[in-house]
Amino acid sequence: MTVKDENKIPDLLNALQKEKEEILRKAGAFLEGAIKQTITEGRSEWPPLKPETIRRKKSSRPLIDTGKLRNSITHKVEADRNRVLVGVFGEYAVVAAVHEFGAPGKNIPERGYIRPTFDEKKDEVRRLIESEVNRLIERSLR
Secondary structure, eight states: OOOOOTTOHHHHHHHHHHHHHHHHHHHHHHHHHHHHHHHHHOOTTSOOOOHHHHHHHTOOOTTOSSSHHHHHEEEEEEGGGTEEEEEEOGGGHHHHHHHHHOBGGGTBOOOOSSHHHHHHHHHHHHHHHHHHHHHHHHHHHO
């Protein structure tokens, strides 16, 4: 007698392992775009810029000057650790942190753009991941 795996569980597990990195990449790219959009659009709770800052920048839009901060937002997939990191890495990370958390000693107020965006988008990220996993399940059942 031969036992047949009607559910194709081994195939599904192999597919999930192979697709894990791509699913993490999609989630990271989604959050990266959302954070960049937050910087572009601003947030209502951000304090306005000081008049001298507006004169220097020739703009009243917080966090947008040269575009370096927005352009430095990226994501890194660490598939071996089952995670994706989204934010600013490398030399511009300190500047990014100053704006995210503020620097009271330098009179720079907090203008969070990573944490609030993640909090607002985490359900969408969860649905994106669920959708990708469901797609794999359906494909493996064919």
